[in-house]
Amino acid sequence: MIFYDCSTAPNPRRTRMFIAEKGIEIETRNIDLGKNQQFSPEFLLVNPRAMLPALVITGDRVLSENIAIATYLEEIYPDPPLLGQDAEEKASIMMWNAMAEFQGGVAVAEAFRNSHPLMKDRALPGPENYAQIPELAERGHARIGVFFDLLEERLQKSVYLGSDRFSIADITAYVFCDFGRVVRRRLPEENTAARDWFDRISQRESAQI
């Protein structure tokens, strides 16, 4: 297998953390999004959608999308389980992973990609160019606040997001909370349960790479 990563971007970081939590070694190649290497002819042969992460599983069989890559790896390397074990735990982890992605990740991406000069005409990832819409950056900022409060409400009642053990939902939410720094957003001090959760995850080995 070959894992196509980017050391500075949040979505490949989710896969990188997942692989580290599994304790497995996968050959890794770094694609520098800052240098537009996602559009190099070599990488477009791997993923014509020009996005990361990508996992070559064999020959020309390639997976993109974190959830697809995680599902595949969980099947082959079930320990430790990161997608849940029984029906209810699996469903709850998927629910929180989706909420972290669409309410957290999309909010940060809206705020960042619609405001940062480096993202001019790159308001969405992928091969097509889209102009920035400043109102979407503003909306993204409002949504980040809502997301931080959603995490606080959940983590007041649960040690981890999906169930009582660490899972892919924590990886997704953690990576997007951390990436909030690119638009100067961090979990507010009064969100004490979420900040405690964030500190616990920051100390995991998988968060150091």
Ligand SMILES: N[C@@H](CCC(=O)N[C@@H](CS)C(=O)NCC(=O)O)C(=O)O
């Ligand atoms: N839903 C996808 C999101 C993938 C994504 O948005 N990747 C970004 C990096 S964080 C990307 O490839 N960006 C390329 C670009 O901006 O041109 C997943 O779960 O993997």
